[in-house]
Amino acid sequence: MSEPLCSGTEDPGSNDEESLESLPAIGGDDPPMDIDGDGLYEDIDGNGEADIFDVQTLYDNLDTGAVQDNAEAYNFSDGDPTEVTIFDVQELYKQISSSSD
Numbered sequence: 001m002s003e004p005l006c007s008g009t010e011d012p013g014s015n016d017e018e019s020l021e022s023l024p025a026i027g028g029d030d031p032p033m034d035i036d037g038d039g040l041y042e043d044i045d046g047n048g049e050a051d052i053f054d055v056q057t058l059y060d061n062l063d064t065g066a067v068q069d070n071a072e073a074y075n076f077s078d079g080d081p082t083e084v085t086i087f088d089v090q091e092l093y094k095q096i097s098s099s100s101d
Helices: 052-060 087-098
Strands: none
Touching: 052 087
């Protein structure tokens, strides 16, 4: 199993109080978290770590409203900020994989 990208307990709304303050939970009960303060929510399952399980959760929920209605929070590939695509899932995987090297 790979090491997490990073872990933390920052407030998920600490960067953008207006639009990303209360993202809906994806694939569980805990809301996603921006654990490194870059405005992107790497911790998709809200467990305090960015790991391979977050990549799987994003992929499994790619077409849900919880993801697509908050696309700016999951724009890992710097593509169209109004849509989350498989390229965002792939970029999240790359980020997590490279942090475990």
